[in-house]
Amino acid sequence: MMVFDMRVTAESIFEIDDAENIYRAVLPESESNDFERSVVDISVTDTGLLLNITANDSVSMRSALNTWLRLVQIAYEIGEVSQPFFNEEYR
Amino acid sequence: MMVFDMRVTAESIFEIDDAENIYRAVLPESESNDFERSVVDISVTDTGLLLNITANDSVSMRSALNTWLRLVQIAYEIGEVSQPFFNEEYR
Numbered sequence: 001m002m003v004f005d006m007r008v009t010a011e012s013i014f015e016i017d018d019a020e021n022i023y024r025a026v027l028p029e030s031e032s033n034d035f036e037r038s039v040v041d042i043s044v045t046d047t048g049l050l051l052n053i054t055a056n057d058s059v060s061m062r063s064a065l066n067t068w069l070r071l072v073q074i075a076y077e078i079g080e081v082s083q084p085f086f087n088e089e090y091r
Numbered sequence: 092m093m094v095f096d097m098r099v100t101a102e103s104i105f106e107i108d109d110a111e112n113i114y115r116a117v118l119p120e121s122e123s124n125d126f127e128r129s130v131v132d133i134s135v136t137d138t139g140l141l142l143n144i145t146a147n148d149s150v151s152m153r154s155a156l157n158t159w160l161r162l163v164q165i166a167y168e169i170g171e172v173s174q175p176f177f178n179e180e181y182r
Contacts, residue, residue, distance in 0.1 A: 006167060012101040058164040065156055073149040076097060
């Protein structure tokens with residue numbers, strides 16, 4: 001598949017409550033260097049998470065976005081599902 | 092698959108030359124209402140294309156982003172490949 005150089009930047013904002021825990025869960029992935037053609041930065045904001053990705057082409061952008069949207073979704077779901085076990089009724 | 096409501100917005104900037112033609116090629120897709128759980132807006136800027144997507148959850152965001160990144164990539168490649176045929180040597 002031809003890959004044409006086309007610089008792409010994507011800023012994604014997730015409005016979620018449990019941002020700090022999700023951030024800690026996915027942060028190690030940002031330190032792995034699986035993404036040669038893109039750079040990922042994730043941070044916590046007062047309304048949720050901010051995900052910034054810069055890539056050299058839209059194919060690399062799609063790959064990085066897919067991975068990170070999935071990582072955030074999974075971390076979010078685990079938090080939602082496991083929440084009851086941290087509440088009073090299970091202590 | 093559980094889908095949790097988690098509002099996500101993504102702003103993607105494509106730094107490309109042929110933005111006006113790519114914009115015209117992909118614009119009809121933004122008028123189709125295939126994306127119930129996300130809203131897509133694409134516009135031309137002085138450095139390329141600006142793609143704004145808002146979605147109710149990250150699964151819908153991934154679907155819309157994948158579609159739109161692919162649409163822009165294909166329109167871009169068609170422009171690159173067909174360019175010689177519009178140049179002097181083929182007239």
